[in-house]
Each structure stands twice: as C-alpha cells, then as structure tokens.
Amino acid sequence: MIQLKSLTRAFGGNRVLDAVDLVIPDGSFTSLLGPSGCGKSTLLRILAGLDQPTSGAVLFDGQDVQYKSATERNIAMVFQSYALYPHMSVRDNIVLPLAMRSMSRLERLPLVTSLLASAKRKRAANSSEVDCIAQLLGLTALLDRKPSELSGGQKQRVAVGRALVRDPVAFLFDEPLSNLDTKLRGQMREEIGRLHKRTGKTFIYVTHDQTEAMSLSDQVAVMMGGHIHQVAPPRDLYAKPANTDVAAFIGEHPINLVTIQPNGANLPASFSAFALSKAVDRFIILGLRPESLFISDDGLISGHVTAVEYLGGRELLDVALDDGTILRIAQKDVERIPQVGDLVRLDIAAKDIHLFDHATGRRLSDNAIIRRKG
C-alpha cells in the first residue's frame, strides 16, 4: 500500500500541492485526474522519488521513503514523451533497465553500452525475458527496429515494455496516451487495462482525460488547485460528486447548476412541480446533468428551445425557462427532434437530482429537501 500524508509542495510562495492525503491500495488502478496545472505531475514525481515534498510523507507499506532514491523505490515510470533511446533497437531499449542493474558505472554510459563487449553480453543475458514481454505487448516483429521506425502507439508499447521488464512494485503513468490519435488512444487504453489485470501490480495513472480515468480505474482522485477534492470509484464520482467543482468536471457534458434562494423564493414557475419539502433557510444549488434530463409530455419543467446541436446519435438542446435560466439537455434517439422556439416539457428522476450547499459548494446528502408536488 502507498500512502500520501499531508503532502505539500511549494515552489517559492506557490503551493502547488496543499496537504494532500491519499491511500493507494496494493494492486489497485488509481488515477489522478484534474485540469492542467493542478499538481498531478508534481505528485507523481514525488511518489517516484524524483522530487521532494516541502512537508508531509510518502509511505510504502507503512515505511517513510523520503530518503530512498527513485531506484531504491523500484517504481517504473512511463512518460508521455516515451523517453526511448533513438540509437538503440526496440530490444535494447526494453532490456536496458535490467542490464543496467548488473553494469558498472562505465558500462552504463550510453556510448560505451553499445561498444563494450561485457555490456553487450549483459544485455544479451536478459533476452528471453524481453521475448516474453515483446510477445505480451505485440512487439515481437519489431524488436530489431529503431524508435524512428515505429508509430506513436508502438513507441508507447516499448516504453511500457521497458517499465514491465524491471518488475517494479508500482507503475506510474504520466499522461501516457496524450500524443496518440483518438483511435490509437482507445486501443492503448484497453491494452493498459489488460496489462493491469494481467500483472496485478499497482498502477498510478495521471491524466486530464476523464474517459481514461473513468474506464480504467478502481479509484479516481480528482485534483484541482493542489487539493484532492474527492477519491472514489468512477461510478460514485459521477453519481455522488462531493462538490460542485467535481460535479462540473466529471461528465461528458457540463452539469446544469441552478442557484435556489432560501426557501425556494426564486424557484421559477417552470420549476413549479418541484417544492422544497422542508424549510431551507439558505442558498442551495441544484445539479441537473444534461443526460439525466429528458423530454416528456407531462414533464415537470417547461421552457423554450433556444439552440439545437446535433452530435451524431444525440442532440444537445438549450432550453430557456421563464426566469431566464438555461438548461442544457443531451438526448438520444428521439422520434421528433425539437426545433428552436418549440415549447418543451422536461423531467428528471428524483435520484438524479444533486443538491449542493451554495456557500461551500459541498454536496448535501439530504436529497429529500426537494420533491415533486402532488
């Protein structure tokens, strides 16, 4: 198990990680998901031993690893840039970490490695392991090629192979797929998922792509502004976002957030089928996901369509309510596509309504404060 305890990292006066706590269970697939600049890579580098925290601790199986080097931590890192040696074949790139372990300082120098007979022998000694890994990753036919003769996806696989050969305690992936095109990204995503299942190792995966995080992970840590806002399995993250920031970040289309005044004073007439079931003497925020709202003849909310966007297999509609609130709806397979200007009625299942405190943005667990009239 890997544990981060109150981890803080400041560059000058800039705190890019602020009291981060996280538990990464052994063998789990944990993603760090967040927008650019939120501190994901900094966190990963501290985990790997490539950077030191300003305060706080990193524990591996309960042991503080602050004074352990990256090599001693035995963690393998796969970068988005692949970091392959251009002058070496695929085979040599993969075998290098293994061979390095048994090489002297002199033998480790890049040029010497390719010239010295002893260094060559050490690389050759590990060749059967490389063959196994090449087979696992579908690289067998490419072992003699140089990185310049590979596609982006193939280079990525070599980088993964080089991480695998070390038999590390954990794999750290830093946006490993961001240089690939959409189709290849999907394929590599599946491969990484299969690799995790096959190896049973701890995978820690940094990404700003929620599809990658949601599809691969046992747990996702959502990071923003140097804080972890929520750690949860993907389904819980979507179904029970801890605050409005997480609710707004997770989901294919941005969630509708509607501010409601104390005691529902400003509930628009078009919302009249909702009522506050008990006095709520503060501002709250309703969260209605576009894909949870649907058009229905006896729907509870009414409004006029102001925009229709076709996305292939589904439409995005903007519906203006009588108080000016605009709700966005994502709907699939409709028989009659509404047109701009149409009056539509919308509905949503009570379980799909999210409620948040306006002052703190935190989720309110008491879903019963809003119910249907009648």
Ligand SMILES: Nc1ncnc2c1ncn2[C@@H]1O[C@H](COP(=O)(O)OP(=O)(O)OP(=O)(O)O)[C@@H](O)[C@H]1O
């Ligand atoms: N060595 C450094 N010196 C000063 N500031 C740094 C340093 N490294 C990172 N930062 C700052 O720390 C913040 C977090 O950077 P980090 O790379 O961890 O973010 P990230 O979430 O991984 O972003 P991205 O998804 O764009 O890679 C950024 O504002 C960055 O400018």
